[in-house]
Amino acid sequence: MAELSEFDSSLHRTALAQLDLAAARLQLEPNVHQVLRLPRRALVVSIPVRMDDGNTKVFLGYRVHHSTVLGPTKGGLRYDLGVNLGETTALAMLMTWKCALMGLPYGGAKGGVRCNPRELSKQELEHLTRRYTTEIILLIGPDLDIPAPDLGTDEQVMAWMMDTYSMTQGKSVPGVVTGKPLIVGGSAGRREATGRGLVYALYQAARRLGQDLRGRKVVVQGFGNVGSVAARLLWRDDTVIAGISDVKGGIWNPHGIDIRQLEAHIAEAGGVGGFPGADPVSNAELLERPCDILIPAAVGGQIREDNADRIKATIVAEGANGPTTPEADVILRDRGVTVIPDIVANAGGVVVSYFEWVQGLQYYFWRESEIVSRLQEVMTRAFNRVWALGAKEGTDLRTAALMEGIRRVAEGYRVRGLYP
Ligand code: GLU
Numbered sequence: 001m002a003e004l005s006e007f008d009s010s011l012h013r014t015a016l017a018q019l020d021l022a023a024a025r026l027q028l029e030p031n032v033h034q035v036l037r038l039p040r041r042a043l044v045v046s047i048p049v050r051m052d053d054g055n056t057k058v059f060l061g062y063r064v065h066h067s068t069v070l071g072p073t074k075g076g077l078r079y080d081l082g083v084n085l086g087e088t089t090a091l092a093m094l095m096t097w098k099c100a101l102m103g104l105p106y107g108g109a110k111g112g113v114r115c116n117p118r119e120l121s122k123q124e125l126e127h128l129t130r131r132y133t134t135e136i137i138l139l140i141g142p143d144l145d146i147p148a149p150d151l152g153t154d155e156q157v158m159a160w161m162m163d164t165y166s167m168t169q170g171k172s173v174p175g176v177v178t179g180k181p182l183i184v185g186g187s188a189g190r191r192e193a194t195g196r197g198l199v200y201a202l203y204q205a206a207r208r209l210g211q212d213l214r215g216r217k218v219v220v221q222g223f224g225n226v227g228s229v230a231a232r233l234l235w236r237d238d239t240v241i242a243g244i245s246d247v248k249g250g251i252w253n254p255h256g257i258d259i260r261q262l263e264a265h266i267a268e269a270g271g272v273g274g275f276p277g278a279d280p281v282s283n284a285e286l287l288e289r290p291c292d293i294l295i296p297a298a299v300g301g302q303i304r305e306d307n308a309d310r311i312k313a314t315i316v317a318e319g320a321n322g323p324t325t326p327e328a329d330v331i332l333r334d335r336g337v338t339v340i341p342d343i344v345a346n347a348g349g350v351v352v353s354y355f356e357w358v359q360g361l362q363y364y365f366w367r368e369s370e371i372v373s374r375l376q377e378v379m380t381r382a383f384n385r386v387w388a389l390g391a392k393e394g395t396d397l398r399t400a401a402l403m404e405g406i407r408r409v410a411e412g413y414r415v416r417g418l419y420p
Contacts, residue, residue: 197348
């Protein structure tokens with residue numbers, strides 16, 4: 001196998017271990033396997049930014065295209081201090097499997113800038129985004145590579161990216177990014193799509209396990225775009241949201257947290273901490289509290305060999321990308337825990353990104369109810385296909401999902417053939 005040390009990171013090791021496991025089960029042709037272990041291309045850029053104090057600060061940025069076999073590449077842009085080449089490459093690989101599994105005509109990509117967006121002013125964020133976009137401009141475009149929001153980025157960042165790209169083209173190009181504000185070609189339902197899709201997948205898992213979600217205790221780690229929407233929808237459906245955390249720490253109330261009151265508290269306090277009627281708890285402790293459903297919706301590598309045997313939940317729905325290490329996967333599987341893997345559980349985001357892209361290319365926009373019902377249909381179909389494959393092959397859901405995603409990419413690779 002080709003030299004991989006330049007991509008080394010814990011998430012990349014996880015992504016490779018997952019690929020190798022699924023490839024072995026698929027008896028994947030070794031020539032195809034070795035191509036899929038490496039990204040198609042990876043760009044590292046430096047991003048000098050004039051800060052508000054007049055000084056220049058240089059940030060490091062990345063954009064990685066993992067595979068272009070099934071179409072243009074698609075994947076989020078992350079602003080986080082943990083961003084590096086290995087993590088970005090691993091996340092691009094996960095996007096390839098996710099898009100293939102969901103039946104989307106895309107390959108996988110990912111981008112990132114190593115920074116703490118909470119420490120940057122709005123103006124600094126705008127400068128950073130515009131310069132990053134300019135540095136990677138050769139790699140993006142509506143039929144080439146289409147970024148979207150991820151950890152630390154949002155609609156505003158996408159609007160700046162779209163504007164920067166459009167300025168270089170002399171015309172407005174909405175299809176270059178998804179997750180844009182509605183007014184400039186965003187899609188109804190995109191902001192809620194990942195959390196909503198996760199809830200649809202969870203309902204299917206509960207149905208297959210013969211469980212009723214009402215009255216079940218849920219813990220949500222991370223109260224960003226994914227965790228907050230999932231928590232609100234599940235709370236509305238009468239589950240007991242017993243614990244929630246954000247970057248600063250968590251809160252716990254086994255009798256249930258009122259999400260509407262919590263949202264009002266966050267609007268004033270800026271985070272979940274200090275919410276009356278719940279006890280403080282650390283992020284690490286929260287994962288181990290007694291509950292039925294655990295939704296890790298923060299960052300990668302949270303469920304590991306050293307805490308997996310203390311997780312009490314019987315269903316883990318992965319809102320984050322890569323929250324469980326391969327060692328923890330084995331422990332959870334042996335303990336009978338059902339893990340809905342990231343490439344299924346959080347795929348709602350990229351599914352509605354696809355809807356947004358299609359709407360933008362056609363200049364014809366759909367109603368929110370139409371988006372929601374199509375999302376439900378795609379999530380339900382994908383979950384049930386993965387469930388059936390897992391049952392047939394005798395594997396956990398992650399291995400089944402990866403097998404299906406990788407099989408499709410390998411099939412595309414086989415029919416296209418190796419150039420030249
Ligand atoms: N960042 C999201 C993900 O990890 C969405 C990517 C997209 O919409 O392109 O799936």
